[in-house]
Amino acid sequence: MRTLRVGNASGFYGDRFGAMREMLTGGRLDVLTGDYLAELTMLILGRDRLKDPRTGYARTFLRQLEECLGEAHDRGVRIVSNAGGLNPAGLACAVRELSERVGVPVRVAHVEGDALPLTDDALTANVYLGGAGISECLRSGADVVVTGRVTDAALVTGPAAWHFGWQPDDLDRLAGAVVAGHVLECGTQATGGNYSFFTGHDVRHPGFPVAEIGADGSAVITKHDGTGGTVDIGTVTAQLLYETAGARYAGPDVTARLDTVRLTQDGPDRVRISGVRGEAPPAVLKAGVTRIGGWRNEVVFVLTGLDIEAKAALVREQVEDAFGAAGTSRPAGVRWDLVRTDHADAETEECASALLRLVVRDSDQEAVGRVVSGAAIELALASYPGFHVTAPPGKGTPYGVFDAVYVEREAVEQLAVLPDGERVVVPGPSRTAELSAVGEPPLPEPLPAGSGVRRVPLGRVAGARSGDKGGDVNVGVWVRTDTAWRWLAHALTVARFQELLPETRGLVVTRHVLPNLRALNFVVEGLLGEGVAAQERFDAQGKGVGEWLRSRLLDVPAEVLDAPGSLRR
Numbered sequence: 001m002r003t004l005r006v007g008n009a010s011g012f013y014g015d016r017f018g019a020m021r022e023m024l025t026g027g028r029l030d031v032l033t034g035d036y037l038a039e040l041t042m043l044i045l046g047r048d049r050l051k052d053p054r055t056g057y058a059r060t061f062l063r064q065l066e067e068c069l070g071e072a073h074d075r076g077v078r079i080v081s082n083a084g085g086l087n088p089a090g091l092a093c094a095v096r097e098l099s100e101r102v103g104v105p106v107r108v109a110h111v112e113g114d115a116l117p118l119t120d121d122a123l124t125a126n127v128y129l130g131g132a133g134i135s136e137c138l139r140s141g142a143d144v145v146v147t148g149r150v151t152d153a154a155l156v157t158g159p160a161a162w163h164f165g166w167q168p169d170d171l172d173r174l175a176g177a178v179v180a181g182h183v184l185e186c187g188t189q190a191t192g193g194n195y196s197f198f199t200g201h202d203v204r205h206p207g208f209p210v211a212e213i214g215a216d217g218s219a220v221i222t223k224h225d226g227t228g229g230t231v232d233i234g235t236v237t238a239q240l241l242y243e244t245a246g247a248r249y250a251g252p253d254v255t256a257r258l259d260t261v262r263l264t265q266d267g268p269d270r271v272r273i274s275g276v277r278g279e280a281p282p283a284v285l286k287a288g289v290t291r292i293g294g295w296r297n298e299v300v301f302v303l304t305g306l307d308i309e310a311k312a313a314l315v316r317e318q319v320e321d322a323f324g325a326a327g328t329s330r331p332a333g334v335r336w337d338l339v340r341t342d343h344a345d346a347e348t349e350e351c352a353s354a355l356l357r358l359v360v361r362d363s364d365q366e367a368v369g370r371v372v373s374g375a376a377i378e379l380a381l382a383s384y385p386g387f388h389v390t391a392p393p394g395k396g397t398p399y400g401v402f403d404a405v406y407v408e409r410e411a412v413e414q415l416a417v418l419p420d421g422e423r424v425v426v427p428g429p430s431r432t433a434e435l436s437a438v439g440e441p442p443l444p445e446p447l448p449a450g451s452g453v454r455r456v457p458l459g460r461v462a463g464a465r466s467g468d469k470g471g472d473v474n475v476g477v478w479v480r481t482d483t484a485w486r487w488l489a490h491a492l493t494v495a496r497f498q499e500l501l502p503e504t505r506g507l508v509v510t511r512h513v514l515p516n517l518r519a520l521n522f523v524v525e526g527l528l529g530e531g532v533a534a535q536e537r538f539d540a541q542g543k544g545v546g547e548w549l550r551s552r553l554l555d556v557p558a559e560v561l562d563a564p565g566s567l568r569r
Helices: 019-026 039-051 059-075 088-102 132-139 154-164 171-184 233-241 308-323 370-377 482-491 494-500 545-551 558-562
Strands: 004-008 031-034 078-081 108-112 122-127 144-147 209-213 219-223 248-250 255-257 262-265 271-274 277-279 284-304 333-339 353-362 397-408 415-417 423-425 453-457 462-469 472-479 509-514 519-524 553-557
Touching (some): 031 059, 031 154, 039 122, 039 284, 059 088, 059 144, 108 132, 132 144, 132 415, 154 209, 171 219, 171 248, 171 277, 233 262, 233 462, 233 472, 284 370, 308 353, 308 370, 453 558, 472 545, 482 553, 482 558, 553 558
Parallel strands (some): 031 078, 078 144
Antiparallel strands (some): 219 271, 255 277, 262 271, 453 553, 509 519
């Protein structure tokens, strides 16, 4: 069968609004996907649903579709999206109403069954489904398929299995589609966005990615002709490492072996993915549970000029004393961070200033409201010279917590609701397997000693990308030459990683080796506290951790620095 061309038009809820039209008009597509869900998004949709039970889906998708439904229909492009969020049936109904209003006849189906019973203080609880329900909807002739919580890659594996007629035991083919789906899921991160070596390309307006998937599960990652950005082995490697961990990338349909992935440049803006092996999926399914964790408040004190440390110590002591005053209670969680953004002999006041950030948390809104605002603002004329804050503290806002749990497959019934209203139970995989770690592969021969070293930032020779999974963060690091790989595999140990990133000391750090990608993937447990919704850390999603690592100095052999193709462009 002919290659299936799948494009992506959204990597998150709030991505480029015009991308759907750009992708539909920019070149040939068979399927257009949109990923709108993330851990934080589920919390946002949960709060929307509390206000109005008819909501709970990504309304942006509906507005985009209003502009583009006719274009998709005329071009014969099927649309598959997880924009249904917590209410896929509601979104499917809204798409049908839209279809009638704009006079574009489309057949709409949806997938449900991901919602789990809510217990205790849970706001949302949803299991990650695979692509089988999407396949069933497409087989029924659906033009638009919306889902709730599915894996991001399911938006690609579902259409691929439908198009090629793959069965649940076609594990290698499904695994290839999972890898292609993982590359597509974050949109322009595969085409030069958020890319370490961005200075070598024009990435002002990168195009969204396209996967040309073959019947054997191999794929070519590309983009529409004439669009911005770039697709090369580096951009694809970066996205493959994003929010992953070890060699086994487990999903509800298949476990893809990332250590078998091979990337080759297949021409300008074309990277071929081949060799992907698949294994039986695990017997349990991952689910995400969100809840309101409590209340938070924040004050940022601006410290200008001389004696920054002494000024910070003074106001901190004053606020802490106020917390302990009679009739008040200290918030349960209090965190201080001094950010030295100041420069000596600065030509502007802003460049002469540092920031002292106070974040408080408590289960009681009163404990983070007036107590904090009073403690901070009443010091305005009685603290360090030059006292001011970036903004006055408010009454406090709720923050969320995301927890990953695992449920037995038997407890979940995936349903495909077809365009005619028929509800079809979607069977699970033909077999499952216990998920176990893969032993570390052999490392390459180390470089011989004696070539001399130069102390430079790691980013002179290595790219990195980092991201969050609950409270954990992963940092993928890769190099572009075999010479650099022979050095990196031995030089960047867990101990050296923790030395370079002191915030990770005392935390569990696991290193995974992926030789085919010349990459190391580090998973740091607990760096993000209770996760992005809790906003506990300055970089709550860990997006900049990889770039922080690249900025750190270490001794790099001259042979690595001088090797053709190894240096940053």
